Amino acid sequence: MKKPNILYIMSDDHASNSIGCYNSILSSVFKTPNLDRIAYEGCRMNNFYSTNAICTPARATIMTGQYGNINGVKTLSDEWNPCQPINLAQIITDAGYQTAMYGKWHLGAPPIGFQEYKYLSGKKDDGKPGQQGVYFNPTFRNENNEILEYEGYVTEIITDMTMDYIKNRDQDKPFFIMCNHKAPHDFWEFVDKYKDIFDDIDIPVPNSLFEDRAHRNEASRDYGSSVTPRSKVRSLYEDFCKPNYVTGPLVGTENMSFEEKGIAAYQKYLKDYLRTVASIDESVGKLYALLHDEGILNDTIIIYTSDQGMFLGEHDYQDKRWSYEESLGTPFLIRYNGEIAPKTVLNELMANIDVAPTLIDYAGAKLPEAMQGVSARNILKGGHDIIHEGIYFRYWMHLAHRHDNPAHYGVVTKDYKLIFYYGMPLESTGALKTITPGGFELYDLKKDPLELKNVYDDPAYKDMREEAKELLVSLKEKYGDTDTQYTDLQKLYTTLK
Numbered sequence: 001m002k003k004p005n006i007l008y009i010m011s012d013d014h015a016s017n018s019i020g021c022y023n024s025i026l027s028s029v030f031k032t033p034n035l036d037r038i039a040y041e042g043c044r045m046n047n048f049y050s051t052n053a054i055c056t057p058a059r060a061t062i063m064t065g066q067y068g069n070i071n072g073v074k075t076l077s078d079e080w081n082p083c084q085p086i087n088l089a090q091i092i093t094d095a096g097y098q099t100a101m102y103g104k105w106h107l108g109a110p111p112i113g114f115q116e117y118k119y120l121s122g123k124k125d126d127g128k129p130g131q132q133g134v135y136f137n138p139t140f141r142n143e144n145n146e147i148l149e150y151e152g153y154v155t156e157i158i159t160d161m162t163m164d165y166i167k168n169r170d171q172d173k174p175f176f177i178m179c180n181h182k183a184p185h186d187f188w189e190f191v192d193k194y195k196d197i198f199d200d201i202d203i204p205v206p207n208s209l210f211e212d213r214a215h216r217n218e219a220s221r222d223y224g225s226s227v228t229p230r231s232k233v234r235s236l237y238e239d240f241c242k243p244n245y246v247t248g249p250l251v252g253t254e255n256m257s258f259e260e261k262g263i264a265a266y267q268k269y270l271k272d273y274l275r276t277v278a279s280i281d282e283s284v285g286k287l288y289a290l291l292h293d294e295g296i297l298n299d300t301i302i303i304y305t306s307d308q309g310m311f312l313g314e315h316d317y318q319d320k321r322w323s324y325e326e327s328l329g330t331p332f333l334i335r336y337n338g339e340i341a342p343k344t345v346l347n348e349l350m351a352n353i354d355v356a357p358t359l360i361d362y363a364g365a366k367l368p369e370a371m372q373g374v375s376a377r378n379i380l381k382g383g384h385d386i387i388h389e390g391i392y393f394r395y396w397m398h399l400a401h402r403h404d405n406p407a408h409y410g411v412v413t414k415d416y417k418l419i420f421y422y423g424m425p426l427e428s429t430g431a432l433k434t435i436t437p438g439g440f441e442l443y444d445l446k447k448d449p450l451e452l453k454n455v456y457d458d459p460a461y462k463d464m465r466e467e468a469k470e471l472l473v474s475l476k477e478k479y480g481d482t483d484t485q486y487t488d489l490q491k492l493y494t495t496l497k
Helices: 031-041 054-063 088-094 154-167 234-241 258-293 351-364 460-480 487-496
Strands: 003-013 044-045 098-101 116-121 139-142 147-149 175-182 301-305 332-335 344-346 393-395 408-412 416-421 439-444
Touching: 003 139, 003 351, 031 258, 031 301, 031 332, 044 258, 054 088, 088 098, 088 175, 088 351, 098 154, 116 154, 147 408, 147 416, 154 175, 154 258, 234 258, 408 460, 416 460, 439 460
Parallel strands: 003 175, 003 301, 044 344, 098 116, 098 175
Antiparallel strands: 044 332, 116 139, 139 147, 301 332, 393 408, 408 416, 416 439
């Protein structure tokens, strides 16, 4: 049987709520027809999660099908070793594919395993693949360790690289390409042609922008960077008011009320962010057209996803790192003609540990036993097996980078989410040494999908609470992340039970 091509398109910090087919409040003012096409001609996953909602660890998990405690990448500062036996790119290359990666890599070591690559580096390149790159006139490094300077907009350049590879491919072999966009990572620089798309339009505001967090545990209640001026550590409002802000400062807000300042910051945030997403949608449309023109659209698996989600003002948060739905939840769209039925919508649980096993399955290669994820291929084509009872997640970077997120771990199912904030840096690179309060939060995702009511201490939820804690313990044991070496953490967990 002929092996399918695989085009894996991944953006950085792309919220599901900013993609039309996910039907958020933004869909009334912002359209993504090309991204939506993947869903309409294939499948939209509603419960796809990143197991650590931060860039580098999420990307290492995608490449290995393993948690950070196994692959060695728990934080942004950890360097992945691509020469280890578990490397998605090398496995698919060895399966007879021609392989390439273009764009953001952010894993601390070059993309070994791909036959060709060009990864984003800094404006003043120091050779480190962890660099974010820039939106305009970016610099790349290739497989020959050459520095390549380009003029133009980064999304368009990465798209052109991908298209050129497809045009010049060996037509006798299938291809696996990772098209890894920088956008819509902060700070959100957009091309001029999209600067006017929100003229005279007010972006709908989430109900939780001014959320009263009294229901939350003290372990999370007063932490995190905000959109409004609420945060004492970092707010987008304060960033936007700086006279040298990259897309122009927010002006005329000095005499506004707190709420008015929050709304003004939200409007600027969303308009800048969505303008960068507009270029991503355009990119997907170009790739679609090329696959059609080359006569290989129906021979190619198209996947669109992100490394994790992103807060767009929900709970008055910016950035990611938290494990609430908007951050931990991640878009995942896939089209595979003839195997995945059009307009499929799946609510089964899937996580980024499952990406590598699924792609290896499609490539016809043998799944390494050391992978902790499982292939989702069968459920994507209509099977009824359950691949996860719950998804275990963990954020290690305690209070790092002025985003002020306490370290935590937990479990999410289709019914509930349990989060344990342990508030300790442990041995995590980049974490602050300050210890913050510990505590649990529990959310009933059926009745409260927006997570606006912590029910951990509600007697009516005793059974759910105990079930969630039992599942959490079993998943920590399953994935080898038991924390037995951290006696203070173990004592805190026991004390707070």
